[in-house]
Amino acid sequence: MRHTGGCHCGKVRFEVELNIKKAISCNCSICMKRGSLLDFVPEANFKLLSGESDLKDYMFNKKVIHHFFCTNCGILSFGNGVTPDGTKMVAINLRCLDGVDLSKIKIQEYNGRSI
Numbered sequence: 001m002r003h004t005g006g007c008h009c010g011k012v013r014f015e016v017e018l019n020i021k022k023a024i025s026c027n028c029s030i031c032m033k034r035g036s037l038l039d040f041v042p043e044a045n046f047k048l049l050s051g052e053s054d055l056k057d058y059m060f061n062k063k064v065i066h067h068f069f070c071t072n073c074g075i076l077s078f079g080n081g082v083t084p085d086g087t088k089m090v091a092i093n094l095r096c097l098d099g100v101d102l103s104k105i106k107i108q109e110y111n112g113r114s115i
């Protein structure tokens, strides 16, 4: 299923091919503070439509995940990372998708703090 989404101010917009079955709630240091609910897609399923020049890349710790946020409104709507086998993935912040009722989606806790 094709979804659209983006940041709060509207500069960053994307579309993504994603069948939402679950939302991952991660307890790592940044996801805790951000309150994001995530799902992951291969890079090919993601297309940035606008806002490339408005994104800032924030990295920390092992610096393997790119936490892209909008420099205008501060919202992180997606991030980029690589799986252990080298597949490029995009983490979608499901809270930033248009018209998705997250109350109907199963939340899966992820112990990101332990890694």
Ligand SMILES: [Zn+2]
Residues within 6 Å of the ligand: 007, 008, 009, 010, 011, 012, 070, 071, 072, 073, 074, 075
């Ligand atoms: Zn924005």
